[in-house]
Every structure is written in structure tokens, then in C-alpha cells.
Amino acid sequence: MASPPPSPRWFAVTDPLAINPTVVAVIAAMAIATYLTKAGGLWLLTRIGVSDRVEAALEVLPGAIVVAVLGPELASGGLPEWLAGSVVAVVAWRTGNIFVALVTGVGAVIAFRAIL
Amino acid sequence: MSTTDEQTEQDVESIETAASTDDAPNAVTFDRAGIRAGFVTCLPVALGVAGYGIAFGVLADQAGLSVAEVALMSATVLAGASQIIAVELWADPIPAATVVLAVFAVNLRYSLMGAALRPWFKHLSGIRVYGSLFFMADENWALTMRDLTGGSRRGAFLLGSGLAIWVFWVASSVAGVAVGGVIDDPATFGLDFVLVATFVALAVELWDGASTAVPWAVALVTALVTTEVLAGQWHVIAGGVAAAVAEVVRRD
Structure with missing residues (x-):
């Protein structure tokens, strides 16, 4: 660990297998923080138990989260994304096949971006 | 403490019973x-x-x-x-x-x-x-x-x-x-x-018909407003929580 201090690390990396202990510590903290979010919601519900009201609230969560992710994504897009999104909706609705819907949608967005 | 635990167990049981009307246990x-x-x-x-x-x-x-x-x-x-x-x-x-x-x-x-x-x-x-x-x-x-x-x-x-x-x-x-x-x-x-x-x-x-419309609209509007106000991914949490709260209020 005798690296010269004047050289900022992000210009000095040469070894692709370099492992910096500080970087590993930050990555470990990121991994723990992320796992807490992934496991925490379910863990908490199992511990505190759930009333009928909470169960009703949880039932609307999947759709609500999907809409909450989707709304701003679509709002920040333009006409090609909106049209391709409509294509995905129609194909998903008619076929019920997510793979067909995704492939058609990605094809549509490429086409609409080229045309519009 | 014991009353809280009993209450919790009752709640859990009531959900298990409700769920088992369409699920076989451990299915x-x-x-x-x-x-x-x-x-x-x-x-x-x-x-x-x-x-x-x-x-x-x-x-x-x-x-x-x-x-x-x-x-x-x-x-x-x-x-x-x-x-x-x-x-x-x-x-x-x-x-x-x-x-x-x-x-x-x-x-x-x-x-x-x-x-x-x-x-x-x-x-x-x-x-x-x-x-x-x-x-x-x-x-x-x-x-x-x-x-x-x-x-x-x-x-x-x-x-x-x-x-x-x-x-x-x-x-x-x-x-x-x-x-x-x-x-x-x-x-x-x-x-x-x-x-x-x-x-x-x-x-x-x-999409589950008309009953989905109100919570989804709440989630959508909340997410769109939040994303204007706060950077990052807060709109997802905000939209989900707002829809859940709206659903609880609606059921009362």
C-alpha cells in the first residue's frame, strides 16, 4: 500500500484485479443497506402481524408501485415512448405473453424514434 | 406484552382463514x-x-x-x-x-x-x-x-x-x-x-377492474408530484404509500 498520494485514484488504476480495502468496506455497507430494504418490509410485517386493513392496503401495493414507477418514466419520455408503451399495453392485453410484448415494444420504440 | 402477542396472533389467524378460502394451506x-x-x-x-x-x-x-x-x-x-x-x-x-x-x-x-x-x-x-x-x-x-x-x-x-x-x-x-x-x-x-x-x-x-382505478390514480398523481419536488426514487415510496392509505380510508 505505497501508492503515491498526489495521484487521484480514479486516474491511477492500472490493475484490473485491484481490491482497495476502503472500497470493499463501502461496497459491504451498500450491500447490507440494500439487503435491509429487500428483506425489511416482509420481516417487519411478519413480526408485527397484520390487520385486515393493512392486508387491504397491501393488496393495492403491487399495482400502485408499478404505476408510481411507470408514471414519471413515461412523463419524462416523449412521443416515441408513449406510442411504444401503448403498443406494449395492447400486445400484453391481447396475447398475455410478456416476451412478445417486450420484443414488440422495444422494436416499436426503435422504429418510432427513427421516424418521429 | 402478552396482550399484544395475542392480538397479533389473532390477526395472523384471521388472515390465514381469509386466505385459505381460496388457497389450500401451504399450497x-x-x-x-x-x-x-x-x-x-x-x-x-x-x-x-x-x-x-x-x-x-x-x-x-x-x-x-x-x-x-x-x-x-x-x-x-x-x-x-x-x-x-x-x-x-x-x-x-x-x-x-x-x-x-x-x-x-x-x-x-x-x-x-x-x-x-x-x-x-x-x-x-x-x-x-x-x-x-x-x-x-x-x-x-x-x-x-x-x-x-x-x-x-x-x-x-x-x-x-x-x-x-x-x-x-x-x-x-x-x-x-x-x-x-x-x-x-x-x-x-x-x-x-x-x-x-x-x-x-x-x-x-x-389491472383488476374499477376497484383498481382509485388507488392507481392516487399512486400516479402522487408519484408525478413527488418526482417534481424530490430527486431520487422517493416517488415510488410516496406513490405506494399514498395508494395504500387511500385504500384503507376508502374501505372505512
Whole structure:
């Protein structure tokens, strides 16, 4: 660990297998923080138990989260994304096949971006 | 304490009873077939995720992370948006507290997503539940909700689909560092649209008639307003919580 201090690390990396202990510590903290979010919601519900009201609230969560992710994504897009999104909706609705819907949608967005 | 515990047990029992009207007890499976189904279903989506992985690898390379460090981060954190934000915040010395807090805030939505799996995961053992949750990402959570709400009862679907995401995410992150700036924009191949397309298809799948309209409208408006006011991923939490509160109020 005798690296010269004047050289900022992000210009000095040469070894692709370099492992910096500080970087590993930050990555470990990121991994723990992320796992807490992934496991925490379910863990908490199992511990505190759930009333009928909470169960009703949880039932609307999947759709609500999907809409909450989707709304701003679509709002920040333009006409090609909106049209391709409509294509995905129609194909998903008619076929019920997510793979067909995704492939058609990605094809549509490429086409609409080229045309519009 | 004991009264609280009794109350909790009663609540849990009432839910088990309510759930068992349409579920046989312990009807959720956890087997190799479920893992396989999840993995195969998720492959086309994982290919899209790889587009983001390459973008992440390129950014991480620019931030000064080595291939080994990038592989370690992708393999242990496994949360795309938060990793991209983390390497954007990267500096020398590393602002550790800021990075970890940003990662936590961006990923808070996972606690709601995980909670939404409860009707099925409550039938599974702890190690299966908490092992599977490590592999939960946006895309495979969406596919899993679609599979489970469709009545498959495949408890291993999240793990299988998550393994597909994990393999492609780690490999594409490493590839991103290696190729550097060759493909620095996922938009080139329309790959940036995969996440939106996945969620549109899922929304169609989850639409449950008029009763869905009010909570969805609340979620949509809240998310759109929040995204104008707050940076990051808070709109997801805000939209989900607002819809849940609206539903509780509506049922009273």
C-alpha cells in the first residue's frame, strides 16, 4: 500500500484485479443497506402481524408501485415512448405473453424514434 | 406484552382463514421446476438488464473502480439504479456516508415490494424467503408478482428469475468495465425501454377492474408530484404509500 498520494485514484488504476480495502468496506455497507430494504418490509410485517386493513392496503401495493414507477418514466419520455408503451399495453392485453410484448415494444420504440 | 402477542396472533389467524378460502394451506411450492420457470421467463428481461449493466460498468470504470471491485459490487448489492447513483457520487476520498444513505433511499421501495410478496411467502421457511429476497430486483419482482397473482403458486419463481438477473447483471457490469466507452448509451438498441415495457405489461396484468382505478390514480398523481419536488426514487415510496392509505380510508 505505497501508492503515491498526489495521484487521484480514479486516474491511477492500472490493475484490473485491484481490491482497495476502503472500497470493499463501502461496497459491504451498500450491500447490507440494500439487503435491509429487500428483506425489511416482509420481516417487519411478519413480526408485527397484520390487520385486515393493512392486508387491504397491501393488496393495492403491487399495482400502485408499478404505476408510481411507470408514471414519471413515461412523463419524462416523449412521443416515441408513449406510442411504444401503448403498443406494449395492447400486445400484453391481447396475447398475455410478456416476451412478445417486450420484443414488440422495444422494436416499436426503435422504429418510432427513427421516424418521429 | 402478552396482550399484544395475542392480538397479533389473532390477526395472523384471521388472515390465514381469509386466505385459505381460496388457497389450500401451504399450497405454495418451492422446487427446481419453479426456479427453472423463473429463470427461463426472466431471460429476455435479463438481457435488457444487461444493457444497464454495461452502462453501469462504463460509469464505474470512469469512477476508478477495478473489474474485481465492480464484480463484487454487482454480485453483493444487486440493485441497478442505486449502484449507478453510487458510482456517480464516487470520489477520492469516498463519501461513504453519502453513498450508503443514497443507496438506502433509492432502494427503500424494495421494502414495499417485499411486503407485497407476503400472501405467498408466508407459507415458506425463513431461509427460502430471506434467501430469495436477496435476489429481488425491480424486473424480476414484476415478473414474480405477475406469475403469483396468476395463480401459479411457484414460491421459487423469485429466486429463479433473480438468478437470471444476477448472472446477467454481474457479467454485463464486468463487460461494461472491459469495453469502456464502446456502448455507452443503452438507448442505441432500445434497451433503455425494457424497464418501461416490463412495467406497462405488468400494469395490464395487474389491472383488476374499477376497484383498481382509485388507488392507481392516487399512486400516479402522487408519484408525478413527488418526482417534481424530490430527486431520487422517493416517488415510488410516496406513490405506494399514498395508494395504500387511500385504500384503507376508502374501505372505512
